[in-house]
Amino acid sequence: MGVRYPDRIPPALAEVLGLPPYQLWEVAMALRELGFEVPARYEGETGSALHFLIPIALSHPDDWRPAAAEELLRLKAGGQPDTSAMPGWYR
Template structure:
């Protein structure tokens, strides 16, 4: 993805970060199903889900949900998990 982490909070990123943690269980359970190592502690599960979703909110702000779902399907079908690399914005 290679996008820069924004210096402001765009709508899509606010949606990801504002999700109630219990709603993220679908993401971290799906990540576990495809072989991603997700910590067993609740904080680790939430962090793994956010770590997965944030790059989609930044690189696909208008359709981050669909892009994340497509990636989970790709992983389910045998794809390899490659964590996104985001560069921090510098002022």
């Protein structure tokens, strides 16, 4: 099923969950530009950004920011989403 959600919040996950709205908005806009269905409401944008970032933070706890940027660049270059870490994530 991908990445298991932990019983205790690791630092990387706490950092992602505590991101300010303007940073989540930037991720949501990048996802929208890549063709992902991101609802045009605050809740949808925030949820889409968190849905993208949480599995990355759990998979790359020491370097989740570079891993997220790398994944966005890979998708921008035409790569397919890594659905093993993000079940249900599709275009």
